[in-house]
Amino acid sequence: MSKAIGYAAQSAQEPLAPFSFERREPGDHDVAIDILFCGVCHSDLHTTRNEWHSTTYPALPGHEIVGRVTAVGKHVKHFKKGDLAAVGCLVDSCRTCPSCKQGLEQYCEVEFIGTYNSPDKHLGGMTYGGYSDHVVVDQHFVLHVPEKLGPAGVAPLLCAGITTYSPLHHWKVGKGQKVGVVGLGGLGHMGVKIAHALGAHVVLFTTSPGKTEDAKRLGADEIVISKNPNEMAKHANSFDFILDTVSAPHDVDALLNLIKLDGTLTLVGGPPPLIVAPFGLIFKRRNFAGSLIGGIKETQEMLNFCAQHNLVADIEVIPIQKINEAYERMLRSDVKYRFVIDMASLKK
Ligand code: NAP
Numbered sequence: 001m002s003k004a005i006g007y008a009a010q011s012a013q014e015p016l017a018p019f020s021f022e023r024r025e026p027g028d029h030d031v032a033i034d035i036l037f038c039g040v041c042h043s044d045l046h047t048t049r050n051e052w053h054s055t056t057y058p059a060l061p062g063h064e065i066v067g068r069v070t071a072v073g074k075h076v077k078h079f080k081k082g083d084l085a086a087v088g089c090l091v092d093s094c095r096t097c098p099s100c101k102q103g104l105e106q107y108c109e110v111e112f113i114g115t116y117n118s119p120d121k122h123l124g125g126m127t128y129g130g131y132s133d134h135v136v137v138d139q140h141f142v143l144h145v146p147e148k149l150g151p152a153g154v155a156p157l158l159c160a161g162i163t164t165y166s167p168l169h170h171w172k173v174g175k176g177q178k179v180g181v182v183g184l185g186g187l188g189h190m191g192v193k194i195a196h197a198l199g200a201h202v203v204l205f206t207t208s209p210g211k212t213e214d215a216k217r218l219g220a221d222e223i224v225i226s227k228n229p230n231e232m233a234k235h236a237n238s239f240d241f242i243l244d245t246v247s248a249p250h251d252v253d254a255l256l257n258l259i260k261l262d263g264t265l266t267l268v269g270g271p272p273p274l275i276v277a278p279f280g281l282i283f284k285r286r287n288f289a290g291s292l293i294g295g296i297k298e299t300q301e302m303l304n305f306c307a308q309h310n311l312v313a314d315i316e317v318i319p320i321q322k323i324n325e326a327y328e329r330m331l332r333s334d335v336k337y338r339f340v341i342d343m344a345s346l347k348k
Pocket residue numbers: 040041042043044046159160163182183184185186187188205206207208211245246247248249250267268269270271291292293330331333334335337
C-alpha cells in the first residue's frame with residue numbers, strides 16, 4: 001500500500017477538503033501514475049453533492065486524469081516508467097460479457113467500475129478518483145497520451161472529449177449534415193470542436209449570449225440563444241442530429257421540434273428527469289437517445305483523432321484549493337471551458 005493525498009467530500013453538504021487514504025501497490029497488470037492534471041467534470045459535482053442519489057462518502061471525484069507512469073507490473077507490455085498516460089471514467093469491467101468483448105466496457109452487462117464512487121475490488125470500500133496525487137490502474141484501462149498535445153489540455157478529453165466523440169461517431173455525423181450542440185460548457189465545447197473537425201455544419205445552442213464569439217472561434221457556424229423562441233423557430237425540422245449536454249432541467253421538446261424526419265436528439269447531460277411530449281416524437285419519426293462516455297479502444301481512437309486535428313480543451317488551470325469555488329462557477333455556467341486542476345498544488 002502507498003499513502004495518497006487528495007480532496008474529498010465527507011457528505012453532500014460539505015465542501016471538498018484535504019483527505020488522506022491508501023492506494024494499492026501495483027499488481028502484475030497495473031500501471032502506477034503520478035497525476036499531473038485532472039479535469040473537473042460536472043459529473044464530479046453531481047456526485048459530490050449526491051444529486052444522482054448514488055454517492056458513498058467520502059467521495060473523491062476526478063476522471064479526467066493525465067500523469068507520468070512511475071511503475072508498471074511485470075505483465076504490463078505497452079507502458080513504461082516515464083510515459084505520459086491517462087485514465088478516464090472507467091478502471092475495470094467484467095471483460096467477458098458481449099459489451100466488454102466489443103470494446104464497449106461502459107455498457108458492461110455485469111458492472112463497470114468507475115474511476116470514483118464504485119466498489120473497489122482490491123482494497124474494499126469505494127474507488128477514489130483523480131483529485132489526488134497518484135493512482136494505480138489495470139493496464140487495459142490506461143490510455144496513451146500523444147506527446148504533441150499538452151498534458152493539461154488533454155485531461156478533459158478523457159471524459160468531455162470521449163463523451164462527445166462517441167455519439168458523434170455512432171450517429172455518423174459528418175460532411176453535409178446539420179448538427180446541433182446544446183450548452184457551451186466542458187462537454188459542449190468539445191462537441192463543437194469535434195463536430196466541426198468531422199466536417200458538419202455546427203449550430204451551438206446556448207443560454208449565455210456572452211459565449212457567442214467563443215462559440216464561433218471554437219468551430220460553430222451558427223449560434224442560437226435557446227431562450228429566444230423566434231430564433232429557435234427558424235430551425236424547425238432541420239437538424240440531422242442534436243447532442244444535448246445540458247446539466248440542469250430544460251425544455252427538450254423545444255429541441256425535438258428542431259429535428260428533421262428520422263433525425264436524432266441524443267442526451268449526454270445528466271439532469272433530473274425530463275418531460276417529453278409523445279407527439280413531438282411520433283409526427284416526424286424522431287429518435288430520442290442517450291449515450292454514455294465511450295469504450296477504452298474508442299477513447300484511444302479519440303485521443304489519436306484529437307492529435308491528428310490538433311484538438312485539446314480550452315481550459316482554466318486552477319490549484320486544488322480553488323475546487324469548491326470552481327464548482328460554484330460551473331453552476332453559474334461560468335466555465336471557459338473546462339477547469340483543470342494542477343495537481344502540483346496538492347503539495348502546497
Ligand atoms: P458544464 O461544463 O457545467 O456545462 C453545462 C452547460 O449546460 C453550461 O455551461 C450551460 O451552457 C448549459 N446549461 C446549464 N444550465 C442550463 C439550463 N438550466 N438550461 C439550459 N442550459 C443550461 O457541464 P459538463 O461537464 O459539460 O457536463 C454536462 C452534463 O453532462 C452534466 O450533467 C454531466 O454530469 C453530464 N455528463 C455525462 C456524461 C455521459 O457519459 N453521458 C459524461 C460526462 C458528463 P450555456 O451557458 O452555453 O447555456
